[in-house]
Amino acid sequence: MTADGSGTGRVGADPTSAHPAWLPPEAFRAIGSGRTLVCGDGMLVATVRDEVARACARYGGTVGHLPGGAAGPERTGDSDSDGNSDSDSDGRYDLVFALGTTGLLPAGAALAAEVGRGLGPDRGGLGPEGFALARRDGVTAVLADQPAGLLYGLFHVVRLGPAAFGADRPVERHRPAMRLRLVSHWDNVDVHPVMGQVERGYAGGSIFWCDGAPRRDPDRVRDYARLLAACGMNAMTVNNVNVYGTATRLLTDRLDDVAAIADLVRPYGIRVHLSVNFAAPVTLGELPTADPLDGDVRAWWTRAAGRLYETIPDFGGFMVKADSEGQPGPYRYGRTHADGANMLADALAPYGGVVHWRAFVYNHRQDWRDRSTDRARAAYDHFTPLDGRFRDNVIVQVKHGPMDFQTREPVSPVLAAMPGTRLAVEVQATQEYTGQQRHVCYLGPCWSEVLRFAPWGPGRPTVASVAAGTAGDDGGVAASGGGGLVVVSNVGDDHYWTGHPLAQANLYAVGRLAWAPDLDPLAVLDEWIDLTFTPSATADPDLLRGTLHALLDDSWRGYERYTAPLGVGFMVAPGHHYGPDVDGYEYSRWGTYHFADRDGVGVDRTRATGTGFTGQYPQPWADRYESLETCPDELLLFFHHVPYQHVLHSGSTVIQHIYDTHFAGVEQVAEMVRRWERIGPAGLLDPALHARVTDRLAEQLRCAEEWRDKVNTYFLRKSGVPDAHGRRIH
């Protein structure tokens, strides 16, 4: 370990280092000031011990270590503590981490033993990553069955801060709702001529790759793994789902590059997965076909998997974008996606690996003149006929909405239509369509809505339970094992990791929601604020907290206000997707239309008169979306084509709603600017961070005005309906 804090302990004050995000040294003050005992063996337990020791080195506390854990044969004192180990010679601890049974704990760890007994005979209840926590008589105890549980317990204690060492706490059990919590990196190995080093990346280069080669910045990767663990993620892909060039060879002769990353992230419980090109056997020049039923092809993948696990024994698995946006796939050979996924799954199965198979398959060469084609239908139409035909280690990865990460979409009906399949829900932290990390847009509330959505109606299973694999316990949905959550990373080699410093909150929140989907996203924001910002003693912490909430809480809905209205989506500039272009995709091949004419706007997706997409939902949503009377306002134009004078449930007409929300959205950003300006001189923040946010807010305001003016002008020109309030529209 590095007791001096080098490597993972770098602080923001050093301009050459990465920003500490939600793990600044100050976040460990409470732990580092006390006496801690860590009981147990293994790499992740060592990580816990090292983290505590580093904090102790800074804040004067002590850490003891009991190898073998409470279950171990030896009962030695802390033999390799890096803190002031002498001071805990009285056998008293403020904090005990204990792995396994607790019978042999030292006297000072009595509570831990008690907690352990209190958990009862069902030791499996904590699972491979869960932990239990309690505090009594001045001792806080964290117990886990597996090392990963202690690691997550440590970060839980970090989150609690001083509260972990205050009043007594009864026994709490914590375990992740979803077993697989994966960060998908759209990082290219080679620089793509259009997409660059990171596809849809808005935070600089890749932390893994640079211009075809590994980046070799181990500190960055280690720091990143630590941040991920601290918010609850446990897996990552290291390369873009669009796999080409050198990236194809990560599977073969460039495998060592992947292994090097795996070595760096393993101590934080992160497993490495790889995006692979379905046609790799062909593109690497070794076989004439990539037909998944071809024996040579199957053998090729089996050999590839064997090499992988020989090199990376805890390798996570493959992620595949097949038959999508030009990527190769089984369709080329007349095979199904089940054929394709199962072939890879069979290769990985002996080693416990999984296949993340993306359901993002649609016709991207659509004829806009053909109104019978509806891209929203595509994933359902392609995948639901295959339900039950995927191997147990295949996860079908479904974007949260039926389109493509728009600011507002209904939940994908696929998530309620494949009871016999493990499904992962995929969300996008990188803000492709939500301001590209130049705009403040806290997506916690969006993801929370998705995860809490109940496709079968109130009281029935939620999307979160589908992804967790627990939906089958309740009402008609077969138990599926669950595919967990996948998030597209918003991280790059930017000093603040995410370009916009406040976009860090999205990465933090997605991990927390994957672990506990019921968390209030605003409470998650509080966690993030408390961890990330440690104002000086003289500053007013409520001012900072209030300002951050004022900027972030409603920012997703604010972004929605000044962009595409009422769920219709896509009105962005083609290609780069930043800024408004109302007709940008309207007559294109991408299947993303709004059909605005002089009379009205919106896409008729009803069964009665439209594309029938509403019929892909179970009841009550099939009917609720079908009917103008019951369709929620915010999705009205996603499901219906209505006249501009159609009256919303809000009482406003569609056209006046468009005007009002666009003016209001810009006003909201202007108020954000004012709030942020106000805390500039207050000494609450690193001036560089304040300046970065100030710059981005200025761009957000400019862009919001552009959105307002283009959208309002477009609809005024088309509808001819003047603004009821007589505001300036161009």
Add this chain to the structure above:
Amino acid sequence: MTADGSGTGRVGADPTSAHPAWLPPEAFRAIGSGRTLVCGDGMLVATVRDEVARACARYGGTVGHLPGGAAGPERTGDSDSDGNSDSDSDGRYDLVFALGTTGLLPAGAALAAEVGRGLGPDRGGLGPEGFALARRDGVTAVLADQPAGLLYGLFHVVRLGPAAFGADRPVERHRPAMRLRLVSHWDNVDVHPVMGQVERGYAGGSIFWCDGAPRRDPDRVRDYARLLAACGMNAMTVNNVNVYGTATRLLTDRLDDVAAIADLVRPYGIRVHLSVNFAAPVTLGELPTADPLDGDVRAWWTRAAGRLYETIPDFGGFMVKADSEGQPGPYRYGRTHADGANMLADALAPYGGVVHWRAFVYNHRQDWRDRSTDRARAAYDHFTPLDGRFRDNVIVQVKHGPMDFQTREPVSPVLAAMPGTRLAVEVQATQEYTGQQRHVCYLGPCWSEVLRFAPWGPGRPTVASVAAGTAGDDGGVAASGGGGLVVVSNVGDDHYWTGHPLAQANLYAVGRLAWAPDLDPLAVLDEWIDLTFTPSATADPDLLRGTLHALLDDSWRGYERYTAPLGVGFMVAPGHHYGPDVDGYEYSRWGTYHFADRDGVGVDRTRATGTGFTGQYPQPWADRYESLETCPDELLLFFHHVPYQHVLHSGSTVIQHIYDTHFAGVEQVAEMVRRWERIGPAGLLDPALHARVTDRLAEQLRCAEEWRDKVNTYFLRKSGVPDAHGRRIH
């Protein structure tokens, strides 16, 4: 010379060679079959002699040479003929080229002598490039004062073909209307990350440059110079007007690369000009400023010019795009364009060089919300106040329309507003906005309209006379010397030179029109057809000619029909400018709008209620464009915003005109496809050429349908007016 025809004499049958375009060996059949005498000295006379000799080697004729011309001291026989020189020992010639006075011509060249006398004492009448031609008594004589005249005379005889050797022809004088006839290459030296090797190039790579280095394909460059001379051009720039990277250094340490090109094109009377970066003294790192009034800067350019002329004694001059679309210029230093241009002119003046200074200056960061800014006004507003302040060797280079080479624009009012300035008219052969050489679009009729346009009304000087410098002879326009014609090249390293084989006609036509602006563009097409295509004896030449005319004659207006209507321009996809995007530029910074709303469409540029652009024209056009009653239909939406139900002079409403022309435009292309198919099996053409055109026609039809459907749908959605004929609009 290369008597075997290698280098310049390659024919299309060799797949590795360039297509011979309008100079296939067959075009020289008549000359090559007869007995020719070439009298005169110098490089260009040698070119004439070599051209004839090569033809004789193929077709059995003879060529004699009388060095020193008729004016020379010696009267020797042909000492270095490469033809069958023995056969002209009887002193009879079919064709005589004679330079200078004709007193000492041999007997067989009697007619030439007579013609020479007939020209009378005003020997200057032919000018540096003119020639006289006559035929009598079986002898055709071509006389010139300067070698270049003989070269152009040669290609005139080639054009005449057998007709040059048929009936008697009285003495005709030919001299170019415009002295400077320049092809501007937007060829990049380095590959531009967005624009590639040739900006707006649609015919492959550059014939001059490849990836930062000279291409070193001397045959290609020599062939090109020959083609240019044969259509009448006499100058070229060898690099893009946007000058960056390596191209900046063509002026300094890469000057030898320019000299190498100059050496190759010199034998065909082509002078090389160079596009330069106004900030070169700064960007090359030598000076802290590029202020045109700074002594060091002026000295820097003086030294640069000195080096240039030391290396390339006949160097033509500089072309400059300054203060335009991000290029540097004098505005940065608070100086005028006159200051900037004059500084460069002063550096070149001692050597006879000229500065082509582009008037394409406008605000390309316009706010679409600000309707008071009108890009059409920009060149006039920037440049006319400077009239009279430019040096005599400055040519202000004016795009033919006020916008940017749209399919239909009015003539730029700048061309009628700077009587004290040498003006060049700039046209674009590369089909940036006219189908990018995937569509057949013969631009001869467009350019002819521009050149024949009379800004001061019928009977008064034309644009051609302004560019020729002769407008001052007639009515209030000061003599200016004229700036000639500049055309942006459509040539690349494609086998057919221009991507679309039929796009060769544009390059041919522009040269011919620069030489003789009064030529009928359809007659020019006949010349091009006769030179380029030599069907086999068994084939029906009228079928080929008829088909080519059917495709080409009306193709510009056909393209206009299915694209942006009634002169409104720009409805193209932003960036690459291919294919329709009706609102693509509507809310952007480029100043190119149509302002379509539910009631009407068009840009109000009147003095009464609009931007006042009509006031930039002299009478009668200032009033004619101002009034709805007199504004020509085809420019209606350029000058007026009108309701969809506005009735055109044609009797149709605007909206019905839009529908009708878009359906008609597609029908026209469909008919072109049918016509072209019909000659496929007729043996009239090289099958490879036929196939290339077939492929492009298919794309043209697809794209025309896309234009039709997007434009019609857009306006149906906006106007709500149904098509009177009930055709399908989406």
